[in-house]
Ligand code: ADP
């Protein structure tokens with residue numbers, strides 16, 4: 001279809017595209033108008049790919065699927081195609097990762113800041129209070145964590161009206177989906193390659209997602225710093241975990257050992273070194289490097305070989321099997337523990353009795369590396385996020401003014417509930433705010449009219465219970481059409497998305513050994529849903545297509 005358009009003084013002829021034409025040309029922008037036959041082929045191939053490549057979770061309808069691997073698996077929920085995302089905002093989020101890593105480390109060292117900021121919350125929130133109790137004990141004995149390992153994920157939404165990338169939260173404990181998010185990027189790349197002719201999309205525009213190998217690498221480096229080849233990595237898990245395959249991907253990379261791969265890895269590192277020389281001499285075509293790159297892409301285990309022993313235990317098991325030697329060594333089930341990596345322990349339900357709290361304290365007292373330590377854990381609470389957003393607080397922890405400005409630019413409005421003016425506004429326009437308790441794992445926030453009701457209840461009760469929450473500006477991302485896959489069925493929905501950027505941080509005393517951005521997690525949820533957790537059943541895994 002052609003039409004004449006006025007452009008400045010001159011007229012040009014422009015093609016107007018019908019919906020169908022656009023649908024064919026840009027299937028990501030208009031996935032709902034994908035040709036039915038193509039859609040069915042994509043759906044089928046995506047399901048086969050995810051089953052064969054381990055993009056799976058435990059199936060809720062099978063009772064043992066949360067405890068026995070290999071029983072009752074279903075593909076993880078995902079979007080059929082990646083989401084178009086502006087490259088500039090993606091880069092901005094990536095740049096923030098090392099700054100947030102450093103910020104968490106600095107905040108974690110200021111025990112008084114953590115205790116003071118959370119002192120009111122402590123009175124009314126029993127869970128946070130227990131965490132603070134352990135933290136106080138560590139302050140009393142002047143416990144030093146010389147080797148500090150952080151595996152974080154900072155989550156953002158792109159606010160439509162202001163076009164600003166705003167932080168939702170920073171996770172310092174149990175940052176989930178490094179394994180499955182890496183796979184979703186691969187799935188989308190593979191579909192785009194396979195249907196290149198018909199989709200007309202370039203798979204190279206989906207950034208490579210190295211979240212799982214980066215996390216494995218950081219864990220392995222930390223394990224090396226601990227410096228006992230017989231010591232193990234202890235993964236603290238829930239007794240039932242339907243997201244176990246995400247964790248197993250990481251464990252597998254840590255554990256696996258392949259013959260010759262060490263030599264292969266060394267050759268690759270050499271080639272990378274030479275490449276710098278080649279480039280500086282304007283020498284093109286380093287085909288050998290390309291060869292290795294492709295080999296590593298097909299067989300990631302070649303470069304991800306760490307040969308570290310991993311054991312999985314619940315807090316209850318750790319209580320029963322754990323002991324602390326007089327020199328601080330942590331022994332669990334007869335094995336010395338180098339690293340305690342928490343994929344549980346972030347929620348009150350992980351501590352059904354005093355035994356589990358005992359296990360947490362025991363581990364904290366030990367000389368094992370904790371990922372996270374109690375102070376890293378507390379640094380990731382919503383209350384601390386809100387305190388850091390107050391004027392002049394970032395300046396206490398960061399020196400570089402540019403870094404401070406970058407961090408501040410991604411802060412949304414955050415307030416405590418003792419801010420009278422804000423509370424008044426919230427009561428009159430609750431839909432513009434989110435109320436958050438100090439909880440993790442999704443499904444805990446309060447939205448819409450419930451915010452007003454809760455605030456009014458708290459006001460009438462006149463207790464200090466308000467200190468359990470913070471208030472946050474509600475972010476409204478652009479609503480885009482998408483195709484979600486769940487239980488083998490596709491759904492055409494309007495959705496919003498949240499971008500998480502993983503960060504790994506490792507230091508030994510004064511030496512920072514790792515401070516990297518490592519891969520991403522895109523989560524997409526039906527636009528009418530408030531919450532965003534994949535494991536909690538609200539969102540699906542996605543990847544990004546940079547434009
Ligand atoms: P959790 O630690 O439980 O994941 P979050 O702060 O990430 O807590 O909130 C859970 C979900 O709620 C997010 O994934 C997001 O979908 C939604 N959410 C949180 N904060 C906001 C906000 N300020 N604006 C809009 N949605 C939000």
Ligand code: MG
Pocket residue numbers: 169170171439440441442
């Ligand atoms: Mg969280």
Ligand code: MG
Pocket residue numbers: 155168169442
């Ligand atoms: Mg979250």
